[in-house]
Amino acid sequence: MKDFDYLEPASIAEASEMMLAHPGGSVMAGGTALMLALRQRMVTPSHVISLRRIRDLRGITHTPAEGLRIGALALHAEVARSPLVRQHAPMLADMASRLANPQVRNQGTIGGNLCYGDPATDPPSCLLALNADVVLRSARGTRVLKVDQFATDYFATALEPGEIVSEIRIPPSAFDAGYHARFLRTAAEHRPLVNFAVSLRKQGDACEDVRMVIGASTRVPTRLRKAEDWMKGKTVTARLAAEVADLGASEIEPISDIRGDGSFRRDMARTACRRTIEDLFNPAGSAATSAA
Amino acid sequence: MSKKTIEVVVNGRTHRAEVPARRMLSDFLRDDLFLTGTKRGCETGVCGCCSVLIDGEVIKSCLSLAVHADGHEVTTIEGLAVDGVLHPVQEAFVNHGGLQCGYCTPGFIMTTVAMLNDNPNPTEDEIRHGLNGNLCRCTGYVGIVESIKAAAEKLRGN
Ligand SMILES: Cc1cc2nc3c(=O)[nH]c(=O)nc-3n(C[C@H](O)[C@H](O)[C@H](O)COP(=O)(O)OP(=O)(O)OC[C@H]3O[C@@H](n4cnc5c(N)ncnc54)[C@H](O)[C@@H]3O)c2cc1C
Ligand code: FES
Ligand code: FES
Numbered sequence: 001m002k003d004f005d006y007l008e009p010a011s012i013a014e015a016s017e018m019m020l021a022h023p024g025g026s027v028m029a030g031g032t033a034l035m036l037a038l039r040q041r042m043v044t045p046s047h048v049i050s051l052r053r054i055r056d057l058r059g060i061t062h063t064p065a066e067g068l069r070i071g072a073l074a075l076h077a078e079v080a081r082s083p084l085v086r087q088h089a090p091m092l093a094d095m096a097s098r099l100a101n102p103q104v105r106n107q108g109t110i111g112g113n114l115c116y117g118d119p120a121t122d123p124p125s126c127l128l129a130l131n132a133d134v135v136l137r138s139a140r141g142t143r144v145l146k147v148d149q150f151a152t153d154y155f156a157t158a159l160e161p162g163e164i165v166s167e168i169r170i171p172p173s174a175f176d177a178g179y180h181a182r183f184l185r186t187a188a189e190h191r192p193l194v195n196f197a198v199s200l201r202k203q204g205d206a207c208e209d210v211r212m213v214i215g216a217s218t219r220v221p222t223r224l225r226k227a228e229d230w231m232k233g234k235t236v237t238a239r240l241a242a243e244v245a246d247l248g249a250s251e252i253e254p255i256s257d258i259r260g261d262g263s264f265r266r267d268m269a270r271t272a273c274r275r276t277i278e279d280l281f282n283p284a285g286s287a288a289t290s291a292a
Numbered sequence: 293m294s295k296k297t298i299e300v301v302v303n304g305r306t307h308r309a310e311v312p313a314r315r316m317l318s319d320f321l322r323d324d325l326f327l328t329g330t331k332r333g334c335e336t337g338v339c340g341c342c343s344v345l346i347d348g349e350v351i352k353s354c355l356s357l358a359v360h361a362d363g364h365e366v367t368t369i370e371g372l373a374v375d376g377v378l379h380p381v382q383e384a385f386v387n388h389g390g391l392q393c394g395y396c397t398p399g400f401i402m403t404t405v406a407m408l409n410d411n412p413n414p415t416e417d418e419i420r421h422g423l424n425g426n427l428c429r430c431t432g433y434v435g436i437v438e439s440i441k442a443a444a445e446k447l448r449g450n
Contacts, residue, residue: 005294006313006359032355035316036336048313052360077349101425102403103340106349107356190338190424 002044008053012166015049016139020162022047027164029073029112032104057111057166060084068170072111076100076123079110089170091197095126095180100190111165114147117155117220119255120191124151125215126180128223129197132170138163151220154255174209175199181276182216183268185259192216193259196272198280205281206235212244212273217254217265224248227273236281245274298362302327303371311358318342320358321368329369329398333427340426343399344368350406352425369398372405381405381443390439392430400426404440412448416441 007025009015019025025047028034037043051057057073062084070079079085080097099105099122113123114134127134128147136143136150139162150158159165178199182192194217200210210228215221227248234240249270254262294313299306302325311320318335321327321344333339335354342354345367372379381404384390391397400423407414407422414422419440420433428436 001314001316003293003312003314006296006357031357031360032337035355035357038314039335048357050360101340102406102422103343103350103352103425104337104355106346107351188424188427 001038002041004038004045005047007047007049009049009051010053012054012056012137012164013139015051015054015164016137016162018047018049019164020139022049023161025049027051027115029109029115030075030107031112032108033112033116033118051164057164062088064172066169067172068168070110070168070170072165072167073109074111076105076108076110076113077102080105088172089130091178091180091199092123092126092130092170095122095182095197098182099123104190110168114150114168115157115159115165117151117153117157119154119219120216120259122180122182122192122195122215125195125197125213125221127168127170128213128215128221129178129180129199129211130170131173131199131211132168134165135167135169136160136163137166142166144169147221148223154219173199175201175211177202177280179276179280181272183272189259191259194265194268194272196269196276197221198276200280202281205283206233207231207281208233212248214248214252214269214273217260217269218252219255222252224251224273226251231277236277237283238278241274241277241281241283244277245270248273296359296362298359300358300361300363301365303367313357313359315358316354317344317356317358317361317366318353320361321353321366324358327368327370331395331398333395338427339396339399340403341396341399343402343426345402345406348406348409350403367402367405369401372401379405380446381408381440384439384443384446385436388439388442389435390431391435396426396428396430400428400436404443407440408444408447413444414440 026045028050058071060082061069076096085093133144134150180197182195185193195215197213201208212224227244231244249266254265256262295310297310299308321330331341333341337355344353
């Protein structure tokens with residue numbers, strides 16, 4: 001690892017100024033992604049600017065009007081065990097409790113996860129299905145983006161020089177159910193090959209409203225808009241679940257890499273989608289078995 | 293070289309040290325404090341043999357800078373035995389075939405200590421999922437799971 005100077009700003013404004021003063025520097029939260037990149041010399045920053053002393057980036061709060069606010073420095077483990085997240089966004093807490101492994105959950109932050117832009121991760125699809133806002137702050141001001149505006153491409157985000165993600169907000173919604181399913185290539189893998197996130201409002205056996213997202217298999221998490229439109233207002237049968245999954249799988253542009261090629265990923269995306277819908281509605285004739 | 297002064301409590305003892313900013317926590321423990329029980333394996337966050345506790349929570353010390361431990365308490369495998377008497381988790385690994393070559397063992401034991409603190413009575417499924425950040429190339433895991441069940445029982449006072 002190349003030598004660097006290490007800085008610990010105490011506020012968002014100070015961090016932003018340091019980032020602008022040291023354009024060759026890297027911001028660090030938990031370090032789980034950045035350390036790997038440093039060690040492999042994929043990045044060789046002049047300065048590492050640690051966010052760990054910035055109190056405004058911590059904490060998880062909720063208000064009925066604004067919903068959940070999750071500080072960017074919240075660890076995956078904190079998201080998983082937070083009573084507020086478990087109450088108001090149970091699928092997010094559940095996802096965080098299954099992500100990676102105990103050590104990485106105690107080290108990695110939700111903000112760092114989004115800012116790295118690595119497709120092989122779980123929170124982005126979950127947060128997009130929850131219609132979350134990403135709040136970006138700098139010495140110049142504040143911007144609020146949706147997850148699909150923030151994640152612009154493979155390992156790329158909308159962050160501009162001097163900007164940091166301060167928090168994630170999950171607005172109150174009319175959805176009353178949801179699930180985040182992750183499929184691993186082998187049980188020994190840490191990272192997802194594909195994941196599928198769904199938020200919905202049920203009326204008996206029918207689906208009144210739905211948001212569906214595929215992640216980890218596409219450059220950025222992808223809304224399944226045709227599949228959503230097809231499902232809305234219909235009674236969910238095993239046959240409908242299969243139709244929705246077929247449509248959804250046709251809407252994504254899967255990536256090919258060491259974890260799997262595009263056609264395998266499309267198949268697994270279809271399967272994760274169908275099984276999750278079946279699990280949520282349990283229609284007659286389905287072979288409901290949970291996706292991983 | 294850019295250096296930083298840090299103060300870290302390791303296994304109950306306070307260490308003040310000047311370290312290069314880029315020093316990994318695993319290297320600080322092994323090369324500066326000579327606590328070589330913590331192992332280096334993959335050094336890419338996959339194998340878990342570098343696992344230690346920070347303020348009681350298990351982490352991988354190859355993914356963390358020593359400067360990030362400043363002001364915190366670190367527990368390594370050397371900090372578990374009291375006056376030469378093994379910790380119940382260590383004892384269980386010895387008695388139930390929880391190791392063969394032993395290279396992965398400090399990591400598994402630190403992960404187990406944290407797991408049983410959070411959940412004193414884990415199911416076999418919870419034990420297996422709780423170990424998914426640690427790899428063992430020798431045992432096939434059966435002895436490790438048995439050791440953890442036995443340790444949990446002992447720690448619960450049975
Ligand atoms: C072994 C292993 C297994 C994993 N398995 C999974 C998995 O199954 N699912 C999954 O989702 N993820 C997985 N991950 C990824 C993990 O979730 C991320 O590495 C972690 O969340 C990144 O957060 P961090 O705080 O450590 O980020 P850091 O490494 O500190 O930072 C990552 C990047 O984001 C930037 N950054 C960080 N915080 C901010 C901020 N607030 N504002 C602006 N920029 C910022 C940094 O400059 C850097 O470029 C795994 C990682 C490892 C090592
Ligand atoms: S050496 Fe740290 S996880 Fe392998
Ligand atoms: S005992 Fe040899 S690697 Fe686990």
